[in-house]
Amino acid sequence: MDTSEVSAAIRSAIASSTVVRGVGSGTWLHGGPVVNDAAASVVRPRGGVIEYTPGDLVISVHAGTTLEELAATCAASGQMLAIAPYGSPHSTIGAVVATASAAPLAYEDLTIRDLVLGLTAVTGTGDVVRLGGKVVKNVAGFDLVRLNTGAFGTLGIITEVNVRLHAKPIMDHVVTGTLVDAPNAWVLRLVENRAPLPMLVRLAPGEPAQLFARCTGNDARASALRGIMQSYGARNAFTLGSSDTSNASEPESPVAMLRHVPEQALVLRARTRPSDGALLIDAARVAFPDAMLLFHPSRGSLRITTMHTDNADARIAGFVASAPPSMPFSVVVEQGASPIAPSSALDLSVKRTFDPHGILNRRRPESLDMAVV
Ligand SMILES: Cc1cc2nc3c(=O)[nH]c(=O)nc-3n(C[C@H](O)[C@H](O)[C@H](O)COP(=O)(O)OP(=O)(O)OC[C@H]3O[C@@H](n4cnc5c(N)ncnc54)[C@H](O)[C@@H]3O)c2cc1C
Known part of the structure; x- marks a missing residue:
């Protein structure tokens, strides 16, 4: 579907009170903090290159373009998208932006938020919004590009993306x-x-x-x-x-x-001050003795991958409770359990503004009533 078809699909979903879901390759519909609603009507933005100017190191693509296709297009000019996120090369760029997908050992430690320059999205009212642009410094006022990056399709369905490229290193x-x-x-x-x-x-x-x-x-x-x-x-x-x-x-x-992550795994991302990294690792080892841990020293972030069990929420609660009180830290569920912290009043108000009919992706209810700083 192109942008106008996505808009038409959303308007007809509003008329019939149907929930819609933006879908790329469909490899990670079970992940993140949103409800995996089997009854949702699927809206699949099309793929393909819109404009590529190698001299500007920028490419504009339809959101359904896969990372593999993007890599093949850019490789011809000796360029690349600088991150390869967890999961599959068949992932679409729209989903990578929607989920702000994390990537192991990314080139120069870049994240997708550093690379996305602009995007087009269709909100829950069917309105088309064009955000950002094709140059690095293009934001004045509220940065709605980054608001949609990592919003998991709760505020709009992304249909087009402009990303910054890098020259492939020798x-x-x-x-x-x-x-x-x-x-x-x-x-x-x-x-x-x-x-x-x-x-x-x-x-x-x-x-x-x-x-x-x-x-x-x-x-x-x-x-x-x-x-x-x-x-x-x-x-x-x-x-x-x-x-x-x-x-x-x-x-x-x-x-x-x-990049390979078992689909059934419980995956958490915890973060603290880099200098408290060893304390965070100790707490994770006690709570999840069977887990594979990946520690990112310059960010102080720890990825915890372990087998999913029925008592996942209780294990997460134990982990949060076991951390030393002097250590400020946050925990996010990447896959396999409900979100930890409740939505803030601001989150809810932003959601109502972009999706007043509540037909786009909804956040799963949180499992634990605790604020993690
Ligand atoms: C086994 C596995 C483990 C993964 N682990 C992680 C992880 O730990 N951390 C992480 O950040 N990423 C993870 N990913 C995600 C992956 O890195 C990709 O970013 C991506 O989300 C999957 O691409 P897809 O096209 O198949 O997305 P899909 O499965 O189609 O969609 C993923 C999510 O994005 C939404 N979405 C898709 N397209 C759009 C759009 N155009 N507009 C708005 N919303 C949209 C969907 O509704 C869904 O919630 C994992 C993927 C896999 C397969």
Whole structure:
């Protein structure tokens, strides 16, 4: 469907009081904080390139364009969309923007919020809104592009997206090292050193802790970054061999492997001050001893992936309660349970403004009545 067809579909849904859902490839309808309503009428924005000017490093596409298609189009000009989110390469750009999808080891630690310049959306009244533009500095007043980025289709169905591209680096390597020291000591060192490049620490039960770092640039920069990693290793009992470097875009690279998430898993994202990262990891290990943890040292964010169980809400409550009171932190459910914190009055009022008939995606009721700071 193009934008005018999406608008017509929403107007007829209002007339018949039908709930509608914006859908891309449909790979993550079970994820995030919204109701997965099987009875909703599906609205699927079309794919395809609208305009691509390689010299401006900007592409405008219909929201149903998949990341694979986008990558193939840009690769011909030596360019790329700088993030590859969790999940599948068949994900659509509209869904990636709608869910503000997280990505492991993203190039230069960029997020989709850094890359989306403008979008077109159809609100719950059927009105078409064109937000932002095609240049980096284009927002005055309220930033409605970023309001819709991560709103999970609750405020509008995204039909077109303008994103910023990057030149593909000549070298794009992931360096992998095994941490032979206690992981928490490592976390502190990485935080103290301000983790100078995109890094993740992976902690899985029964396995040695692993550090991944993405080294990109021309030959000189990438090998200088690799040198930094080697000197980290020499100083901090970190083993790094020549075979521990792989090309980030290869299917067997850690980036591709980390993107894979079991559909049945419970996935949480917790965040604290980077300097409290070790405390957060300890609390997660107690509450979720079987979980795979991915710690992002420069953000202080921790991704917790564990098997889903019927008592998921109680386990999350235990985790929240076990964190030291002196540690400010937030927890978001990415997949497999209800949202934790209730909607604020502001959230509800924004929802009523863009979707007065309540026909777009609705938020699931929260499971725990607790405010997490
Ligand atoms: C197994 C798995 C695990 C994942 N884990 C994570 C994770 O932990 N964190 C994370 O951020 N992402 C995660 N993703 C999401 C993924 O990164 C993609 O961003 C994406 O959301 C899936 O693309 P899709 O086209 O299949 O989306 P869909 O499954 O079609 O839609 C995903 C959500 O976006 C909404 N939506 C889709 N298109 C539009 C649109 N045009 N306008 C408005 N709303 C729309 C849908 O209603 C739905 O709620 C995961 C995906 C998979 C398959």
